Amino acid sequence: MSRLGTIARRSFLIGSVAVAGGVAFGIYRYQKPHPNPLLASGDGQSSALTPYVRVDAQGVSIITPRAEMGQGVHTTLAALVAEELDVAWESVRVEHGPPAAAYYNSAGVSEGVPFSPLDHGMAAEAMRGTMGVMAKFLAMQFTGGSSSMPDAFDKMRHAGAAARWALVQAAAEQWKLPAADLKTRDGEVIAPDGRRLSYIALAPAAAKIKLPSDLPLKPQAQWRLLGQSLPRKDVVAKSTGTATFAIDVQVPDMVYAAVRKNPALEAPLKRFDATAAKAMPGVLTVVELPGGVAAIANNTWRAQQAVSAVQCEWAAPVHPASTAELMAHITAAFDDKHQDSRMRNDGDVDTALAAGTPLEAEYRVPFLAHAPMEPPTAVARLHEGRLEIWAGVQIPTLVREQMAKLAGLDIERVQLHTLLMGGSFGRRLESDFVEQAVRLAMAVPGKAVKLTWSREEDLTQDAYRPAAVARFRGLVKDGRAQALDVRVASLSVLASQGARAGLAMPGPDKLLADGTFEQPYGVPHYRATAYRAPPAVPVSSWRSVGNSFNGFFMEGFIDELAHSAGADPLQFRLALLTHESSKRVLQAAADLAGWGQPLAKGRGRGVAYHLAFGVPVAQVIEVQQTPQGIRVERLCVAADVGTALDPRNIEAQLQGAAIFGLSAAMFGEITFAQGAVEQRNFHQYESVRMAQAPRIEVKVLALGGPIRGIGEPGTPPAAPALANAIFSATGQRIRELPLSKHIRFA
Incomplete structure (x- = not known):
């Protein structure tokens, strides 16, 4: 019950809304599907079998309602439908769906509850279910929080199965045969005697058939597309300059x-x-x-x-006008008045810390811009x-x-x-x-x-990843961490975004705490507190949000605890982890990197583990000191996504997320003077160049469990793994990003 007590305010608010929603809408309203938006925009030349499947004279189009930003989501979403629909992959066309309630994102809402994604207890699951119900009534279509795959995995497969069922029924009626005797393959319905009808021919009749609410899905052993590395549907257009941005x-x-x-x-x-x-x-x-x-x-x-x-x-x-003033504004929030949440409070931290001489440290990260290539x-x-x-x-x-x-x-x-x-x-x-x-x-x-927008406008008028400060106290005994107190202060992304969107965001901002409280480290006395600074400059979601800074904070300090205990940083973490999948991920990254093998003088390895969006990710980075500065030589990354729907795309996402995280760790910083952002173009806001990029090796684990998204989880471990590698090579412990403020990179 003490766990629930720490989130009472948010629980009350969510629960009250849920009860009101149940009274107002009822079970019938929840079970009733949203209208098919493709019917409203129909042109008379195509048949919309479900909100995700449209058939016309040219073939099958699969509607993918999430934003394609280069992460390959349209390909994998289309594969979910195509698998159940039984169409040839090369024949599938992909379109982004119109704005519509039918495309609401349930997973993105339900995973915002104030519980660890590894917590599947009754209270956590009940609240996720409640938020999933409310997500349907909110009917908000959005892409974010690495939620596209978790949201779509069942939903879009069911859409493909329903469309296939309707096509088979239409063929059965035309041939006067039992539907159970018919098969499908590559966009055709096949009779026992070999006769075939194309989906194109059957679609007008199939579109008039009422769809069942539930159908069995293919078992994984029968998958032909899912689990394979498929050719991305957007690669030809993007490679030939014919894609439309x-x-x-x-x-x-x-x-x-x-x-x-x-x-x-x-x-x-x-x-x-x-x-x-x-x-x-x-x-x-x-x-x-x-x-x-x-x-x-x-x-x-x-x-x-x-x-x-x-x-x-x-x-x-109208806001604090300099970087120093903004950082002072944030650090001033370290008091009871600005406490936003205490998402973890295991054991008796204060008593445990008083039993020895605790290790103390303060970590800082700057504001960051998004800086997408297309302004x-x-x-x-x-x-x-x-x-x-x-x-x-x-x-x-x-x-x-x-x-x-x-x-x-x-x-x-x-x-x-x-x-x-x-x-x-x-x-x-x-x-x-x-x-x-x-x-x-x-x-x-x-x-x-x-x-x-010009690039200058893009960099100077962004809503930024907020700067943040963490203060740690920790105690080790007999080679193990006994107590950990982490306090993080920052601006609220949820409140800032909500204000601009005209949306009320009551209760604590879990994004502030993400990456601190849910890490499956078995520290007996473990407290995680988040402090919300009053609103200042506009801030927004940035790849992995709160995990982007809390990952650096947590894994930097865990590394410090390991060294203060005289322990190997890898073994120290493995001994602390209480989650078996996380242990296997960490060991897989270490095996890739050859952890424990001797290193030449001037070289170092650093390790970091982080759980974000339910995905455990580990990275090991190897660096070398050169006369020109530190060179990042190698990065090994492992992750467990539950089920690998497209292994090559998962690998690409982990590579991209790691490079994105390295760029921020090495160079990323937005500073302010007289209220204005000082960085105006890429010569002042740098990224990792090709010549600086390390060799990246990836291990994708699929250990079962819930389907997870992979767009963001690969970013948080990059900064701490690099900082820990620099410490290994040089003995210099850096607690502030970007690292280039303290060392030079080759």
Whole structure:
């Protein structure tokens, strides 16, 4: 009961909403499916068998309702349907679905409960179930939290099975044969005598058949597509330059826009003079926007030149104006008044620490930008009372609602095309750039306005990964950790995002604590407390969110405890872990790296383990000292995803996440002066270059258990594994990122 007591406030709020929801909506409303959005947008030339399957004269299209940001999600989602539908992989076409309640993300909501993902006790499962019910009523379609696969695994396979069932029934009626006698293969229904009917021919009749609510699914032993490394459906278009991102959109009557906002984040514009800008060639107009101005011209370059020429008088900063002031703002939150949660409180930490001389340390990380390769871009057109938008977004249902409200239109008169995205890392959970495009479309009705942010605008007007500070106390005895007290202070991503979206976010922000309380380390006296600093500069989700900094904090200090105990860092962790899958993952990474083999002078190995989004990941990094600085030579990573639906794509995601984490660890930092971000382009906000990238070796484990997503879990261990490797090679313990502030990299 003491565990429940620590989360009483949030439990009460969630429980109250759930009860109210049950009374208001009832079981019938919950069991009733959302309408098939493909029927509303039907063209008369295709048959929508389910919200995920459409058949026309060209073949089968599978609708994938999650954002494709380069993570390969469209391929694996399509494979879930195709497996049960029995279609040839090479014949499948993939489309992003329209914004629709039918595509709500249940897993992304239910996994936000204040329990460890490894906790499958009655209270945890009851709350997950409650949140899953509420997710259907909230009906929010979003991509995030590494939730696409957990949400879709059953849902989309059932959709494929239902579509196949309907096609078989249609064939049975046409042939006057029992449906049980028919088989399917590669998009055809096959009779016992060898007769065949294509899905294309059967689809119109199948679309009229009422679908059953539940059907058996193929056992894993019969999978033909799932579990295989499939050719990605987007690779040809992306490799040939024919894929359409927002930055590629071309429509009739298009004009082009660029924007410039107050360099002091969220501060207003006092006044401006656009005389010089309007006189420039190709410039059509200059429009005031909240906090800034935009220029509209006949091409993007001219729009960017014009907006730079606008004379602006900016209001003073509304937030702490320097990096030092912001860090002081965060560290000031280390008091009872700002305690946000205490998600773990095992044993008696204070008494245990008082029994010896505790090891103490403070760790810090900076603000970080998302910096996707494709900058924020959107196209909008308001014509004859209808608004049409082309953009890459991660929450299309919310964006559509927001833009309808902004334009004063009924939501049915707003059409949002969700496009491929040139990266995101959480950036396109924000809708600021879409809002700007819609405002500009309202200023020039009938014209399609393509708004493209400059790289400078992208880096200086982001909603950032928050800076954070951790304070540790720990005690070891007889070679083992006996007590661990971790306190973390930061800004609340949940509150900041919620405020911009107009959504109330009551209760504690679990994202602040993610990566501290749920780590399966069997420390007898273990306390994890999160402190929420009052709102300041805008912050947002960044790949792995709270785990991105708490992973560095936790695994850096665990390494310190291991060395203070005189223990091998790998064996120290293995002895502490209470989760068998995590132990196997950690050992697999160590085996890949040859842990324990002698190293030449000037070389070092570092290990880190982290559980994020239910996925245990371990990394071992090997570094070498050179006259030019530290060279990262090798990175070995292992992870357990439960079931490996596409091993090659999982490997690619772990590689990409590790490089992303290394870039942040080595170089990533956003700093502030006079309220403005100082980093304006990639020469000031660096990433790991090809020549600096280590050799990466991956081991994918599939040890059973729940299906898990892999887009984010590979990022958190990279920074601590590298910092621990540097300590191994040099004896220098670095507790602050980026590491380049303290050492030089070759």
